[in-house]
Amino acid sequence: MIDSMFCYQCEQTIGAKGCTKAGNCGKNAEVAALQDLLVYQLKGMGFYGDKILKKGYEIDEEICKFVADASFSTLTNVNFDSERFVIYLKKAQELKEILRELAGNIEGNIPQEASYKLPETKESMLMDSKKAGIMYDQELDPDIRSLREMLIYGMKGMGAYAHHAHILGFISKEVNEFFFKGFNAVIDDNLTVDDLFNINMEFGKVNLECMRLLDEANTTSYGNPIPTEVTITIKKGPFIVVSGHDLRDLKNLLEQTEGKGVNIYTHGEMLPAHGYPELKKYKHLVGNFGGAWQDQQKEFDGIPGAILMTTNCLQKPRDSYKDRIYTTSIVGYPEIQHLSEVNDKKDFTPVIEKALQLGGWSEDEPEKKILVGFGHNTVLGVADKVIDAVKTGAIKHFFLIGGCDGARPGRNYYTEFAQKTPKDTVILTLACGKYRFNKMDFGSIGDLPRLLDIGQCNDSYSAIKIALALGDAFECTVNDLPLSLILSWYEQKAVCILITLLSLGIKNIYLGPTLPAFISPNVLQILIDKFDIKPISTPDEDLKVILG
The missing domain is CATH 3.40.50.2030 (Rossmann fold)
Structure with missing residues (x-):
């Protein structure tokens, strides 16, 4: 049993120093430990991947996608499900072995992150996770640790952007390859403070390319956003609230609910979806519900509709809506219904049926609007x-x-x-x-x-x-x-x-x-x-x- 942790990757870390028992975000010590071990595995993959790239070889696109998605999965308020992390860890070990073979003979020392072999059971993984913690090496120069962590957290963010671009078919070789360089850099003891600072600045420019790619992916898929008035009050009838950041999930849900008498509301970071021509054309995309992510427990409390969480910004669901909230993609929470993708398709039937069963609101509110786009x-x-x-x-x-x-x-x-x-x-x-x-x-x-x-x-x-x-x-x-x-x-x-x-x-x-x-x-x-x-x-x- 893991009963302690150390995490300081988000702004709400306890005491502005670090969460040590449980995360202020709601993750427990077990999930934190498995996330640490997954990052440890990504560092090992970075070591071999960097060697492969320096030889002039390319790395399979699916391996690159896994590195981005796995990085994204450890971002704050994304995935709280320990069993899902066990799956990620086993996949990382499998892919690391492939990279090891491709790298061939390597002269010099091989870091422990690269040579590490994952055990079979979650209990053993949790024991191993102790050496993967942020503060495991107490002798490490604090400035080196600081710049390493800054780069890791930056790559977690870029993993989110790369994920969203990739699912729309937009891929950058430059972005994919930097993940290996970056994860290798954070275990390279030869790099100085100046070296790590410069790599962080190099990362910043690569992330700009990743953000540009995501912008191209979204505007190519859904059109350029245009100024649009969005209703922020509720309407009578069954409904689904869609939160997170994944516009493709929203588009698929709009297609699957068309003509079924179910209203769709955006929530949180989904609000800008109303400005995209290919999304706003759906008449049952009726408005935006609520405010920012941190108010969701209060806003979702017992609402007579279904909720779909598409990416990060999930909080621990209250019992009053545990039976009507669904997760998909990278996001997850124990005992919450998860809708997986099968053959590049998602079936949102369960969330649609739940919305119809609950019936929705009984009357309209006086209409209010805001401007986006x-x-x-x-x-x-x-x-x-x-x-x-x-x-x-x-x-x-x-x-x-x-x-x-x-x-x-x-x-x-x-x-x-x-x-x-x-x-x-x-x-x-x-x-x-x-x-x-x-x-x-x-x-x-x-x-x-x-x-x-x-x-x-x-x-x-x-x-x-x-x-x-x-x-x-x-x-x-x-x-x-x-x-x-x-x-x-x-x-x-x-x-x-x-x-x-x-x-x-x-x-x-x-x-x-x-x-x-x-x-x-x-x-x-x-x-x-x-x-x-x-x-x-x-x-x-x-x-x-x-x-x-």
Whole structure:
């Protein structure tokens, strides 16, 4: 029995130091241990994979997909099911053996992560997991550990983006190969602090390519998002709430429910789906239910409908809706019904039948709407008007206020900051952090709404593309634009986005509500010296500094 753990990969880690008994996210010590051992296995795969790639050989696409998916599975609030991790671990051992054979004879020392052989039973795996823990090597230089963990967490985030692109048929050789280089780098004792910092910056640029690929995958599959009003009140009748980030699952569900009298609501990071032409054309995609992921236990409590969780942002289900919540893809929770893919298809019949059985809401609420759909194609389509507004002084400043939401006290900072931005400024927002203020009326500047919802965290490429395009238009760098980035973070997708921003040389980023526990004091100082990264203080003080 495992009764202790150490995890500090997310923002809500206990005491801003580390979760040691159970995760604040809800994972227990057993799941944490198996996740550690899976990352350990991925490091071993990275060792052999890097050797293969340096010989000029390619690695089978299915092995690359497994590495991305397995990385994604260990991301916060994705999978809480220990039995699923046993399956991942056994598959990792099988694929590691294939890579070992392909690598051939290797001179020099072979790290224990590569030579490790997985035992057959979960109990033995749990015993072995002790040597896979983050703090197992007490003698390791804390700055080396910090930069290694930062790279691992970045790759977990990129694993999510690579997964979503891959299932739509979009694959990057550059992205696939970096996973092996990155996992090998974190067990290479010859690498210095400078080496690891540079590899993190290299990773940031690879992740930019991964985000670009995902943007291409989504827009090719579903069209470019367009400004769309979304109903945020409930309608009479049976319904399914779809949460997570997987647009393909939503599309498949919409197809399977068409004409069956079941309304579909998005939840959390699914909200931007309403802006995509190939999704919004379904008349039974009727609106968005609730807010950000951390409110789901309260919002789902006993609702008379079914719930489908497609990716991360799952919390421990309450008994009041345990019989009506379903997981699919990477996500999982013990004793919750899981819908698997068979021959590239998913059958959502169980969740549809549950929705019809429950009957749904008995009456409509008075209708309220919000506006979404301001992806890079839309915003850059009116770039001439935006540029003119800046030149005439109608727009004085842009604020990108976005990132992850969470339950930790202090996140009201982002609500207050948005409310206090001057009326001659524009707010760009994305990811679930926007739920802190996206139902407020900020007015407009001319024909342009002051609040522009760019999308979910998977749409971060849009924000970067908009910023780079504005820099080109004004013949300056992003750092010289009247643009400030006010970011909130929670999990590892936020980590990979931050590393990407830094790799582009973007400075003066405000980060909160707390700084990552895995960043050592010396590494933090490097980030401050190179990029002038800042912890948030108060909205009034930060606005005063930004606006001079």
